[in-house]
């Protein structure tokens with residue numbers, strides 16, 4: 001499955017980056033100055049609301065424990081992909097228009113027809129980049145049992161995404177997918193995923209998502 005290969009690729013980029021952030025943090029804690037205007041620190045703030053050493057309205061100071069936690073979730077995602085013969089399932093209970101749904105209780109990602117149908121020539125909608133983002137998002141639902149809480153399960157296209165606390169953001173499945181694409185590319189926008197990335201991943205993306213609504217997708221995308 002090519003989508004899985006791409007998703008693994010961005011998760012590995014995220015893991016490398018989290019390791020680099022750990023080295024940066026140790027350097028800062030040793031009292032050595034560092035250029036913090038790098039994509040990795042920008043991504044850490046934007047998606048996990050964690051900052052180097054000081055807290056502000058943008059987030060709180062990151063600890064090595066935060067980085068270890070994020071790393072464990074990403075490693076868990078790779079494990080979900082590695083076990084995809086067990087963890088990936090087609091069909092019910094995804095019977096409506098939702099492309100996919102990750103379930104912590106079942107330890108499975110269920111794929112609806114919408115996920116596959118986007119590959120048809122007529123509706124080449126989501127595209128591989130957004131499908132990779134969705135895979136990471138859904139896999140986090142299998143690794144982090146807090147990821148489905150309503151105040152945590154916030155889309156990267158929702159204005160509330162920027163307003164979450166760091167302690168919520170480090171459980172947000174959308175944050176993991178979006179952080180991974182951010183550090184893979186070195187920039188954030190436009191974002192990939194099941195929302196307003198609309199257009200960034202193919203011209204008909206918007207049309208198909210409008211037909212069932214991305215809010216509906218996030219509503220349905222619940223850990224079970």
Ligand SMILES: [Zn+2]
Nearest residue numbers: 137173221222
């Ligand atoms: Zn979800």
